[in-house]
Amino acid sequence: MKVLKYLLIFIPISLIGEYMHLSEPLIFIFSALAIIPLAGLMGESTEVISYYAGNRIGGFLNATFGNATELIIAFFAMRAGLFDVVKASIAGSVIGNILLVLGLSMLVGGLKYKTQYFNQKVIDVTASMLLFAVIGLTVPAIFTHTVNAKLLTTRYEGLSIIVAIIMFAIYILSLVFSFYSHKDLYATETTEESKPEWSLRKSIIVLVVATILIGIESEVFVGSVEPMTKAFGLSEFFVGIILVPIIGNAAEHSTAVLMAYKNKMNVAIEIALGSSLQIILFVTPVLIFLSLLFSPMSIIFNAFELVALIFSVLIANRIASDGESNWLEGVQLVAVYIIIAASFFIL
Template structure:
């Protein structure tokens, strides 16, 4: 994680480049290189706050701010009317978390530890919730693909808002489930986290979090303004940028944390990072983006057929892999292989 701090040099470089009217494609690259360490700082800040707020609230903050980068980037994309990029980045975040992050974590952890074990009960709850969330996200999209487009009218936007309300309600209820009614299921993980101590003061942690959020907002605007010129220059599709590039940029720090935890034989934490982050993307980030789109041009929950297939396959695979309460390096390779195939398909679109 130390190398991320050296990447902070790209922040002043990107600001100077913007002042000198650098090309949008160059600004995309510089902004991407700036956002990666800022996302890392944001994660570190929330981790430090957790020592003062307690592990449960700290874990919630970690997940929320872990996806803040994605939310900020998507907000500016919404503002620019890049709905395909926004929707594909939602799908890409889920696919990336459950295939790329979990696959890399299982591979790295499995090479160091022959077989790794995790709390089957916790993972069953999370993976079942993820399956529900993806089904809820896909049903409106499948509806549009099975009905004659002529029959669809403005009421479909109302359907998207209705689904968004249900999803954010389920998200709130899941917090009640984990924090209050069934908190004993998560007790083991909480006890383990209490052994570490804070490196920063609470004031410093909050300041880092605020500054990192502001800088990410600035860099996200640079990044989004360069998407269309970049796709034209390199011949990439907006789907590839949304599905592969933006999720990797926004979640790079979180991804590396999952791999480090797996190598420390903390597979519970690595799996929770992958599945928990995906859950929050679907149940919290997506509804918030739909509500925000009402201030610009309303965005509907409509994915193309291949995005739907990729989402459903990814979640079914992670449910199968996590069902036995143990993992090894071969399962990691299999998840990475599926992710590579999906990425290659979107690359040639």
């Protein structure tokens, strides 16, 4: 986190660059570098608020704000009509968390410890929920891809809303399951928790300010996406599925790898898989609902995104089946991610 805070200098740099109408690729890079530390500050302030608010409210806050940065970026992209970028960022977040973050965590942790163990029951629940969530995303897409293209009307926007409502309801029920009815399943060994350096008032102020600045930077970032893709010959799919998730979750990704290095694989895996689950069950439905304010966005993904999502979740379920990990599994996950990234890069 201390290293990331040095990147805060890019907040004024990006805003000055936007005001002075610098080249769009430079503005894209500056705004991206500004968002990364802001996302870290948002996560850090949320953790401090959780300490003062207690486990239940704290757990809810962490679950809600866990992917707030990506939600904000996606909102501005959606408002700009970049629906392909938004949907690619949803798929990319899930794929990135499962393959890249989990893979790096297992690799880094495995290089220090021969075999690492985690709570198989908890991870099984999360992995099973992920499988359900991906089914919820794929069924509408498979349905629309198998019917006559002439029949693709606004009725599918209604289908997307129905799926979004069901997913959001499942998300609420999953919170009830983890924080109330089956909270004993998620109980961890009590350790002496040091008092955070920030006060409750300071953490709330930091959270509010970071959220506002992320909103400003996200608008700048999204505004430079199309010119940047043309300048570098990149596809919007690559930006959405690779760059946006990495930028929005850099701080969270580094935390997962650090936890694995400290042999806390339960935390590392829960960050990777839990974040993926939030993206599908919380962020996606909210974006569908918000799109009704502008131009309704469907929940239909292209065939390659669907294949990547399905295989990623199947891998997550396979890894969760034995309750242990090693560095070779990490290498395999990262290798698959690189293959997928390379495929989108050449589009």
